[in-house]
Amino acid sequence: MADGDYIASVDIGSSKVVVLIADRLDDGLLEVVGHAKGVSEGVIRGEIVDVDALVSVIKTVANKAGKSCNSEFDSVIVNISDPNLRVFNLTPNKHVDSDLVKKSDVEALMRTAEAQRFKETEQRISSITHHYILDKDSDTEQGVVVKRPIGEQADMLEASVHIVVAAKQRVKNIERSLGLCGFQAQKLVINSMASSEPYLTPAQKDDGVCLVDVGAGVVDLSVFKQGRIFYSTAIQVGAEQVTWDIANAFNTPFAEAERLKLEHGQAQVKTLERDMLIDFRQNDDAADYCLSHESLIEVIEESYKALLLSIKKKIQEEDKNLYRSIKGFVFVGGGVKIEGYADLAFDCLKKRVRVGHVNREVIRLNPNSVSSNENLLAPEYACALGLLLFNDEELGYKEEQLVNKGGIKSAFKNLMSSF
Numbered sequence: 001m002a003d004g005d006y007i008a009s010v011d012i013g014s015s016k017v018v019v020l021i022a023d024r025l026d027d028g029l030l031e032v033v034g035h036a037k038g039v040s041e042g043v044i045r046g047e048i049v050d051v052d053a054l055v056s057v058i059k060t061v062a063n064k065a066g067k068s069c070n071s072e073f074d075s076v077i078v079n080i081s082d083p084n085l086r087v088f089n090l091t092p093n094k095h096v097d098s099d100l101v102k103k104s105d106v107e108a109l110m111r112t113a114e115a116q117r118f119k120e121t122e123q124r125i126s127s128i129t130h131h132y133i134l135d136k137d138s139d140t141e142q143g144v145v146v147k148r149p150i151g152e153q154a155d156m157l158e159a160s161v162h163i164v165v166a167a168k169q170r171v172k173n174i175e176r177s178l179g180l181c182g183f184q185a186q187k188l189v190i191n192s193m194a195s196s197e198p199y200l201t202p203a204q205k206d207d208g209v210c211l212v213d214v215g216a217g218v219v220d221l222s223v224f225k226q227g228r229i230f231y232s233t234a235i236q237v238g239a240e241q242v243t244w245d246i247a248n249a250f251n252t253p254f255a256e257a258e259r260l261k262l263e264h265g266q267a268q269v270k271t272l273e274r275d276m277l278i279d280f281r282q283n284d285d286a287a288d289y290c291l292s293h294e295s296l297i298e299v300i301e302e303s304y305k306a307l308l309l310s311i312k313k314k315i316q317e318e319d320k321n322l323y324r325s326i327k328g329f330v331f332v333g334g335g336v337k338i339e340g341y342a343d344l345a346f347d348c349l350k351k352r353v354r355v356g357h358v359n360r361e362v363i364r365l366n367p368n369s370v371s372s373n374e375n376l377l378a379p380e381y382a383c384a385l386g387l388l389l390f391n392d393e394e395l396g397y398k399e400e401q402l403v404n405k406g407g408i409k410s411a412f413k414n415l416m417s418s419f
Contacts, residue, residue, distance in 0.1 A: 196211040
């Protein structure tokens with residue numbers, strides 16, 4: 001495949017920056033051919049607070065990704081996480097001037113939807129058209145539901161539209177960071193919407209499911225019903241909070257608390273077979289200390305419970321009926337990689353729960369380009385993988401022009417030559 005057909009995603013997280021490069025095969029399957037990641041700098045709880053620090057990381061990671069597969073890429077799809085994210089579900093309608101729906105009718109309908117007033121500090125990220133309804137009856141609220149109305153016969157046309165807006169400053173910081181790297185953003189996608197692509201099937205989206213991406217500093221979630229997205233939001237707390245709770249409970253440095261979590265952590269005390277003593281060190285103290293395994297897990301369990309209940313509360317605050325309509329939860333992200341997470345989530349949420357598994361019918365790894373010790377299909381790569389898969393046409397996505405479109409091949413060549 002020509003270099004220009006490669007797709008690149010940039011996942012800017014609180015703990016890591018990931019760049020993936022993929023090739024679209026003849027059968028439509030995406031194959032990851034290059035990758036790199038680095039420790040994130042200048043990002044706190046999903047917000048860019050130091051552009052220069054982040055730019056340095058992105059440049060380094062992008063350079064490594066390109067060299068990993070000797071490839072260049074034309075487009076960058078990047079994520080955004082915003083706790084002030086707002087979602088509008090609109091149903092504009094209009095009379096069809098002739099017997100058949102024309103392109104001008106659809107465009108007029110979209111202009112009506114996009115005339116929604118936003119705050120001066122906000123910017124529209126995407127407009128997603130769920131479906132169109134032909135000749136909806138005002139009494140029964142029923143009509144003919146179609147995906148593509150142009151050419152259909154109707155007197156009235158209605159659309160179900162989902163509009164997402166985020167803080168202008170967050171968008172500008174992302175644009176500026178990429179621009180200083182010489183890159184252009186082709187699409188800007190909210191985390192949980194991207195993460196849903198490799199993990200949710202059409203059947204799950206029809207049934208009613210909430211996709212939750214638990215990152216280091218932010219939890220992003222989207223609720224899908226009847227095959228379409230109904231609600232999206234972000235919570236400015238993530239798996240790092242569990243580490244901080246361990247650090248505070250045992251007066252230990254953050255790095256030591258993270259080690260305790262990764263080496264000895266599990267989500268529930270009741271699954272612990274037997275207690276034991278664990279060596280650890282405290283702040284500014286060279287002495288050796290021990291803590292019980294059970295007491296460590298108690299702290300972890302309570303911290304994860306608080307995180308899970310905040311997810312439930314956030315959805316219920318939006319709409320209690322929306323929470324009741326959710327049939328189950330799918331969790332992804334690095335924050336769910338702890339033994340017993342799904343069982344704890346079930347106990348807290350009282351819904352079906354599973355940790356997501358990538359749909360290998362839509363994306364795979366090139367064994368010749370991606371080393372076997374890199375598990376790029378693990379939950380922490382959900383967003384980066386989903387950005388590659390994000391399909392405008394299937395979702396009815398109408399992207400906002402973040403920057404002038406065009407490939408980034410020449411910019412990437414300049415970046416490569418600067419190393």
